[in-house]
Amino acid sequence: MRPKHAIHPYLLLAPTIAILALFFIYPLFVAMDDSLYRWDLLTEPRYAGLSNYRELAASGALSGVIGRTLGFAVVVVSGSCSLGLGLALLLNRPGRIYGAVRGAVFSAYVVSWVAVALLWMWILDADSGVVTRVFRALHIPTARWLADPDTALWAIAFVTIWKITGYAMVVFLAGLQSIPRSLHEAAALDGAGRLARFRFITWPTLRPTTAFVATTSLIMSFQAFDVVRVMTQGGPVKSTTLFVYAIYEEVFVTFRVGRASALVVVFFGILIVLTLLNLWALSISRRQRKVAA
Amino acid sequence: MSTLDRPTPVGRALRGVGLVVIAFAWVAPYAWMTLTSFKSTRDIVDAPAWPIPSSFRTDAYEEVFRTVPVGRYLLTTLVMAFSIAALQIALALPAGYALAKLRFRGKKVAFLLVLACMLIPPQVTFVPVFSLLGPVGLVNTMGALVVPFAVSALGTFLVRQALLSIPDEIIEAARLDGASELRIVYGILGPLLRPTLAAMFLFSFVYHYSDYFWPLVMTTDDHVRTLPVAIALLREQGTGVRWHVVMAGNVVLSMPILAVFALAQRQIVRAVAGTRT
Numbered sequence: 309m310r311p312k313h314a315i316h317p318y319l320l321l322a323p324t325i326a327i328l329a330l331f332f333i334y335p336l337f338v339a340m341d342d343s344l345y346r347w348d349l350l351t352e353p354r355y356a357g358l359s360n361y362r363e364l365a366a367s368g369a370l371s372g373v374i375g376r377t378l379g380f381a382v383v384v385v386s387g388s389c390s391l392g393l394g395l396a397l398l399l400n401r402p403g404r405i406y407g408a409v410r411g412a413v414f415s416a417y418v419v420s421w422v423a424v425a426l427l428w429m430w431i432l433d434a435d436s437g438v439v440t441r442v443f444r445a446l447h448i449p450t451a452r453w454l455a456d457p458d459t460a461l462w463a464i465a466f467v468t469i470w471k472i473t474g475y476a477m478v479v480f481l482a483g484l485q486s487i488p489r490s491l492h493e494a495a496a497l498d499g500a501g502r503l504a505r506f507r508f509i510t511w512p513t514l515r516p517t518t519a520f521v522a523t524t525s526l527i528m529s530f531q532a533f534d535v536v537r538v539m540t541q542g543g544p545v546k547s548t549t550l551f552v553y554a555i556y557e558e559v560f561v562t563f564r565v566g567r568a569s570a571l572v573v574v575f576f577g578i579l580i581v582l583t584l585l586n587l588w589a590l591s592i593s594r595r596q597r598k599v600a601a
Numbered sequence: 602m603s604t605l606d607r608p609t610p611v612g613r614a615l616r617g618v619g620l621v622v623i624a625f626a627w628v629a630p631y632a633w634m635t636l637t638s639f640k641s642t643r644d645i646v647d648a649p650a651w652p653i654p655s656s657f658r659t660d661a662y663e664e665v666f667r668t669v670p671v672g673r674y675l676l677t678t679l680v681m682a683f684s685i686a687a688l689q690i691a692l693a694l695p696a697g698y699a700l701a702k703l704r705f706r707g708k709k710v711a712f713l714l715v716l717a718c719m720l721i722p723p724q725v726t727f728v729p730v731f732s733l734l735g736p737v738g739l740v741n742t743m744g745a746l747v748v749p750f751a752v753s754a755l756g757t758f759l760v761r762q763a764l765l766s767i768p769d770e771i772i773e774a775a776r777l778d779g780a781s782e783l784r785i786v787y788g789i790l791g792p793l794l795r796p797t798l799a800a801m802f803l804f805s806f807v808y809h810y811s812d813y814f815w816p817l818v819m820t821t822d823d824h825v826r827t828l829p830v831a832i833a834l835l836r837e838q839g840t841g842v843r844w845h846v847v848m849a850g851n852v853v854l855s856m857p858i859l860a861v862f863a864l865a866q867r868q869i870v871r872a873v874a875g876t877r878t
Contacts (some may be wrong), residue, residue: 420811
């Protein structure tokens with residue numbers, strides 16, 4: 309449509325564009341620029357060329373944090389996707405009880421990370437946590453879950469899966485409900501059992517949904533921060549220092565803004581790749597649904 | 602139902618067991634949190650794994666309210682979350698209208714900018730934003746908490762998509778009646794998109810109420826502290842055995858959101874599951 313006055317579209321868009329430019333786009337350039345300096349927020353920044361990047365790469369800090377975050381992401385994505393799919397299949401039926409259980413699982417996704425993290429810290433407490441006590445009473449070997457470098461990241465991954473599985477479940481449920489019931493009925497009449505129907509109807513239709521849920525949870529797990537900050541502060545001995553926490557630590561603990569900015573730039577590069585993957589999954593899922601419809 | 606499901610007794614029993622296990626895995630932690638919050642220090646020290654408090658006490662809550670100005674922090678958090686959600690909708694409507702309905706130079710660029718910003722999360726911008734706001738004294742203000750989120754790129758995109766399906770004739774008719782552009786945007790298009798906007802508002806409100814990351818990095822003193830930051834501090838200050846106090850804080854923090862969730866579960870689920878369509 310033709311605007312009533314030529315200036316109108318610009319006025320309507322002005323606040324949006326201004327804020328996006330100022331708080332999204334401009335910071336990217338600031339980060340790139342800051343990454344070339346040494347700066348502790350107090351004294352004058354000193355130009356340092358690419359040395360921030362070089363040091364991060366040479367010290368192994370960068371590969372360490374990328375590897376750790378990737379491992380964490382793989383565990384969280386595979387855990388929450390398979391669990392979410394299983395829950396969606398089991399809970400995809402009418403009735404009050406099913407509704408209540410779906411609500412309970414999804415509520416964890418809505419409640420704040422702080423609440424979830426504190427709650428599981430208490431449950432997993434190495435001395436008086438209920439898990440430790442019950443394991444001990446049953447003579448099952450237990451661990452200092454959050455205080456042991458071998459188990460801490462697993463514990464964080466477990467809590468993250470507990471929190472975000474509700475998201476996967478809800479998206480899978482929407483996917484399941486878009487499968488026409490007649491398809492299942494026709495297959496059942498032809499003698500297809502439950503497993504055969506899953507294999508030849510449900511799974512192929514859900515595959516694009518799965519790709520979408522997986523890439524979205526991948527991005528979520530790369531952005532994990534709250535759970536680390538509250539439960540372990542990156543420790544013990546860096547075993548839970550995930551990417552965003554590493555950036556945070558460089559700014560607010562060691563006051564190396566230049567290094568933090570270099571990490572931000574690398575992090576953003578990784579996110580772009582993950583997001584392109586995500587959009588690709590989304591476009592396949594759309595195309596497939598159009599074909600189905 | 603009839604052609605598909607001939608539940609065998611074994612199948613039904615397995616399903617029942619599955620339901621119980623799931624319900625336990627997701628409800629028991631909340632129950633544990635709530636039960637712990639009514640315990641006394643002695644219960645926590647002597648029998649931490651015994652679920653039932655020796656007597657239901659409100660000591661922990663009294664301590665939370667004594668040591669944390671819950672009312673003030675809650676108010677700060679609610680004002681912040683409400684302002685963000687309201688601003689996002691107030692700004693997404695005119696922008697979405699321009700992008701969906703009006704012809705003008707630079708429209709493609711503007712739309713691409715919105716799409717690009719969907720790729721940039723706060724975890725990427727916080728360091729530069731902090732280093733920009735710090736020196737000019739803008740950290741520790743409500744503005745630093747609200748303004749960076751006043752525009753949601755995703756929200757703008759969703760409003761634009763929703764407006765595409767509204768026929769131009771409605772807008773033309775309103776113009777013929779002499780309605781101004783702002784009146785068209787807020788008075789006519791806004792109400793037409795009510796379900797979309799309601800879902801967006803709720804989702805944004807719930808998200809920012811619970812947000813820990815941004816308030817943590819943008820505030821260092823307590824006059825704009827939000828509740829999640831304060832409750833997390835409860836643990837850091839604790840001596841390690843005062844879990845009943847931490848859990849009482851947790852209950853206080855989670856109750857408002859669980860209440861909103863109970864009332865508006867359908868819209869929130871729609872907002873979450875709907876982002877893929």
